[in-house]
Amino acid sequence: MAQAAIELTGINKSFGAVRANRDINLEIARGTIHGIVGENGAGKSTLMSILYGFYQADSGEIRVGGKPASIKTPNDAIALGIGMVHQHFMLVDNFSVLENIILGAETDALLKSSIAKARSELDRLEREYGLEVDPDAIIEELPVGLQQRVEILKALYRGAEILILDEPTGVLTPAEADHLFRILRQLKEQGKTVVLITHKLREIMAITDTVSVMRQGTMVATRETRKTTVEELAELMVGRRVLLRVEKGDAEAGAVKLAVKNLTVRDSRGVTMVDDVSFDLRAGEIVGIAGVAGNGQSELLEAISGIRHAVSGSVMLEGKPIDLTGKADPGELRDRGLAHVPEDRHHVGLVLAFEENENSILGYHDDPRYLRGPFLNIDAIMADAKDKIEKYDIRPGNPRLKTANFSGGNQQKIVLAREIEQDPGVLIVGQPTRGVDVGAIEFIHKRLIAMRDQGKAVLVVSVELDEIRSLSDRILVMFAGRIVGERGPEATEGELGLLMAGVEHQEAAQ
């Protein structure tokens, strides 16, 4: 094994009563890509934040390049050649790329020389690593993939030898993620050490040399990537065997529950996002809509669930039309038996500042079950929330806890429990498992299949191809606002991938 770039010994860190890291030992070899996996809340990000000086460990030792290091602030970490790309980018949105690069690394009190130096450095980094980006572009005008590149450049500009990336692909399209991986491999070839924090096991298998697994604040195992399997890692992460692909029987499709005909939707800029889309959703089946993010799936979901107006076309729910001109509100559709789990649970699905029990009835709060006269019936709401917590294994099981304090997976369970427990005839789910842990994914998939087996109609939109393939009875592929093909669940990844990339349907069929 090569010399260690980083050695962590006996790291402990608590936030109040929560022990985020306990006795962590970790050794990362120089010039490798090292993955750290674990469920949300397992302590991965905390550990890396300690290494980056954002937090300080309560106890333990850090050695960088064999020498003991005291890292009290990000400045210390930067001086030791450690750079970090945060999950939420640490960029100033209305600054130019150059201004972001030099922030905190200015050469002197005036900006002129800093900017000149950064400009020539960027030029060199661009040639060396293929990290192209317009230095004068304003951050908020760049796509997410490029913003991330600016973060990487920021770290390299500061002379980073060790680069930590926290959930780097969460916001990227598959193509952008592939590009990122190429960059990371190139960094490795140049002798840099890369630490990749993720909960996506496929990424770990695809790119890392070694992988460490964290669970509930402890480091449970370190493996050589080529000697392990996705199944083993998933089991280590969750602490029990996990079904990555939930078993299900054949669908018994019944009557048409939701009929979408010639639906056309434009976004706020007037660009046509959904273009003449037609399909049927039947009782007892799960229809999956696959596609690269941004090909109209979001707008389709919003139109069907009454959030966005449609330009033309019709949607029939249980044989009766939905008013698409904006008069149908989500509440009315809910009453008619259409439940919607939105793609963006933070902004649309939940009020994060509310307590769990409040979110668990949100949108159904004027249901007589939860009311006593004009007032909320707190007892009934609490009982209902506790019931859902138990049924959906929402953790921590405290209905009074602020929703923001739940992990992503548990937040998603809160939304799902709310919508599924209303017993809707049609369930529309956007990105059912975005940002959700392996263990919770299994649970959510089982729930959705159970819905189907009860004879409900389920529509799933997801950018995760694996998810679409394992859940769906029929797969519709969207590209540039149109449905470009329909396949059965046996369709191969390659076949669907071609459709998603917009390659003509006939060619893909061959």
Place this chain on the structure above:
Amino acid sequence: MDIFNAIIQVLDSTIRLSVPLLLACLAGLYSERAGIFDIGLEGKMLVGAFAGAAAASVFHSALIGLGMAVLISVAFALVHGFASITHRGNQIVSGVAINFVAAGSTIILGQAWFQQGGRTPALQPGERFEAIIWPGADAARDVPIIGPIYAELISGHSILVYFAFAMVPFTWWVLFRTRFGLRLRAVGENPAAVDTAGISVAWLRYRALICTGILTGFAGAYLSMVQNGGFVKDMTAGKGYIALAALIFAKWKPVNAMFACLLFGFLDAASIRLQGTPLPIVGKVSVQFMQALPYVLTVILLAGFIGKAIPPRAGGVPYVKER
């Protein structure tokens, strides 16, 4: 020629009236660009005005008065910082509290020290900042057009007036050409980015507030030591709020701020000039209407004409390291 002279006079008082607005507006700009809302500009100006006039009167020196104005105003700014940066308190509440403390304490201390009903003694020559007559101003006065402009508009103001206008390009230069300015703007937009870049968010914001305090000190000193010959209770009379309106109006940009303050100063000057004078068509306009104009104008222009004024994104939000 009468009309020309009237215009020159209105413009001259426009300059005089816009100076305290401009200083306060630039003061607010430093703090708000750093992400700290400062509704306490009014209060800091008021304590500055009081401290300046009181010290100038006691020590018989305009400079000591100015120094004291700045010192006390900065002290109040630091109190705001202590509440809203160190203790992450609500910035609006802290600012309002500062305004109340300023309004009350200046009257009480003024009465206790000088027994003139909350006023400070009238300032004598040497205790005030005098007008600076530029070379040749008197000789040029009779030259048509250019003469009065030079003699009235350019020459004949106190040093604080020139200072205020010099602060406009200076502030622009600080914000957009220096390391401090880059960091200041960054911390108002995304303090987490500043923190992860290894820069102290708190220290940076404190420094911004010190800049604010210095400028509100100057603004207060101007009120009590240039515009007026002493401190009168509540003499800021809402100028701190107009400065905030001007700041929004100017979209937090220094040069815009100057024009916004000149506009508000002009409305003020025109309202004084037009008092009791019937206008064509509309006839007599009430003073209150003219005084309300800056605010009405801000609302109307913000609503439709100058487009969206986007405040610094992290404004008003105390910075907490997220878990």
